[in-house]
Amino acid sequence: MRDQQTRSTAALLTDTLTSVSSLVRGEVDLARAEMAQTLRRAVAALVMALLAAVLALVVLHLLAGAAVTALVAAGLSPLAATLAVAGGLALLALIFGLTARHRFSTLSIAPRRVARSLAQDAEALKEAYND
Template sequence: MPTDKTTGTTNLVSNIIAHVTTLVRKEMELARAELGENLSGAATAVGVIVGGVVFTLVGLNVIAAALVAALTAAGMHPFWSAVIVGGVAIVAALIMIKGGMSKLKASSLAPTRTTENVRRDVSAIRETTNG
């Protein structure tokens, strides 16, 4: 026949297991939500990159022909006119692409809030068990 002390210990262990299970479940839900937010931000950054590339190509195709024609009309050799206009277009495209890529760093995708919550949880559990 179990004693009151054994029953109390069993209840305490059951409560601890239930709380830890709930805590782990909630941390997993938070991690999933945070990863979803971060991936949404990454998708937006990819959209910015694609948009930058598309606008660069379309706009530069139209403007490049006009600039090459203008430089040629001003007396420059058509080859050098095309090289100058193409170089400026490439620099502009690289600036846009670099801006989008900087938003896709791996650290921006990590679930930082969840990581911090888990650290606090571990610290609280250690304090509870040690004190």
């Protein structure tokens, strides 16, 4: 009888360790998947920001020249026209920079779903061992 009880306890311990191991593997896989998704989003955002910057520089150069020319034709001195256009562009650069910073700040590298899942798993284990 004692031998059967010992095997039963050993079997339960083995099953528990197997379950915990499987649970940990699952959590690690989930964390890895979540981090990969966050990295893909960050890379996509960075690529878009770089493309926008390159195109914006080309367009900005053309528009700035046209704006300065238009202001000079309207009667401003070349220096005043250049400073006015530069000030406007500096304001736009500030707005775009702050917007980009905000978008990057919304990206989270912390795996939130994994943390939530681990907390649920820990609670389930506590309940299982308290019963």
